[in-house]
Amino acid sequence: MKVLLAVDKFKGTLSGARLCEALAAGIQSVAPHYSVVHCPIADGGDGTVDAALAAGYTEVQCQVTGPFSGQKVTARYAYSEAEYTAVLEVAQACGMASLTSEQLDTWHATSYGVGELLLHAVENGAQAAIVGLGGSATTDGGAGMLQALGVSFCDRLGRELAPGGGALAELAGVDISGLDARLQDLNIIVASDVTNPLVGPHGAAAVYGPQKGATPEQVPLLAQNLEKLAVLVEESLNVSRGTFAHAPGAGAAGGLGFACMSVLGASVSPGVDICCEFTGFYDALACADLVVTGEGKFDEQTLQGKGPAGVADAAHQKGIPAIAVCGINELRQEQYQGAGFTAVYSVTADTQARLAESLADPAPYVQELGALIARNYLEPPEEIKAGQ
Template sequence: MTAEVKTWAQGQATPPTRVLIAADKFKGSLTAVEVAERVTAGLRRGWSGGDELLRIDALPVADGGDGTVDAAVAAGFERREARVTGPLGTPVTAAYALRDGTAVVEMAEASGLRHLPDGVFAPLTATTYGSGELLRAALDAGARTIVFGVGGSATTDGGAGMLSALGARFLRGDGTPVAPGGGPLGELATADLSGLDPRLASTELVLASDVDNPLTGPKGAAAVYGPQKGASEADVAALDAALVMYVRVLERAVGSRAAEYAAAPGAGAAGGIGFGALLGLGAAFRPGIDVMLDVLGFAAALEGADLVITGEGSLDEQTLHGKAPAGVA
């Protein structure tokens, strides 16, 4: 979004008041771009000092979750689209953003709750396969750096679907592929990451998330976030056990670093896709808002601002744990 900007002529007695609007989406109500538009309109309406004395700049922000691609596009990235596999296995159209060899990929575009029909969840079978396809589309477009924003997922498959789409193989004891989703990982017998897309080795991939949970256990992906995706108490137990099996099998394939990454901050992000990105894709974890402020050019936009307005849909205790308003502040 480009807000109306009034410039101050040299020699003018009073420089304009400069306001920067750097707010995240108000989930369920307004996108970050719409928030900036509404705040701009309100400021203009209430300002009594003359239009030439008020300069408003807008920089919609995101923390790696829903709205991350939209924020990048508003900052000047090109919007690209790809047809990928949705969380239920049906095709969906997903967007990513690209500029000068840097891609911003939002896993929720491919594997998010937004793609589930109202009231329909698939906690045991939802897959991240489409997220892998979306990453591959970014590679095909020439991305050399990928900011992978994770959040808003419908899945708890540890990123197994994503890795499968990029060339990994996950097999049952009889040699057949494990079915999609987190639940079937309980049947996993062997894993092979040797077929992963070779372009990943020369691509800088940043895992952008506001979640620092481990993959498994009482603070893991299934226990903390599974119920939000329709998982019952029994489903949570089954998913956590399946993810434990997933890590054990991967330990046999790649060694002890599988267990190390499973315990690392961010491994439990977006149903464990953080773990898949850290282990399989060589991603580096960074707090999502820090990454996105860098990508969006926040530091340059902040220069000379007299007032910064930020916000999100709800300001609460979670805001202090890596959410956009805290990062902006």
């Protein structure tokens, strides 16, 4: 009898791997006769690299440009020598997590370091790259990333543009002829749960700009700049206007989705599907009797393509119960059951932990939830029952 632990992180406190450890300890304290399989998952955002490392990939570190030009950060990605595949997160180079609210400045933030990450992976032997889009501080349409890869963005005087989405106001010409030739042989797969286009009322600037520090005055200007970028890039590619700018997912990570799809020829897939593939979740699911998934907070966003929702759907299709654990649950029973979850257990509702305690160190309480799930859902073998 097998229990499959396919959990995402509790953001800011526990990684998916650490959550698996805590849950396993709780489950096996009650049901030691069950085999517990660890399979941390992610949805293309923060934690995607960690999920790949837990699946056996090797960690690689390198220095790249951070969210702001002139700033270097140490970024890491996961690499499989057997598969010649790199798993990257754009947040490692231009993420919001490392910035305070006062430091957020999407007008000037650049995705240049993402291009440097891709080049490092290519130089390391990668023939395929899974790029997790999520948590970026940028709204530059991926122009910074493309500049690092050899694409030129110039103003009317032929000068290379400064970094950031604000500088795109001066954009007058795009030249993709300098794109690093090695990228032609790199199979790029974009992992994202965002379906927004690059431009329009649901575009990158309008929807995500404010949370990245854009002022009310800057949001419409950033939207205009992205529109200009899209027109010139699509003209340089000789495709119809809007071909990529209006594509679902083009607005992910401040427009990095657009840059990857258009200039780099990347395919786009839901982050949870991609992560479940490289972590071996689907193979493990075939042998599972119970699935436990979860993330830090369960709310309506959880049901919109997040990792646990994908896990629950896959388990439900095979008739396998899917139990969720979380720190805080804001979903009603009919909501989570309608999404395929059998039950949801939360630290704040199903243990004695106060909110501050659960945020400081949720591991003991997650272990407690694991024991509770085992008592409620895992029957002891017949020989154990007979001896009781």
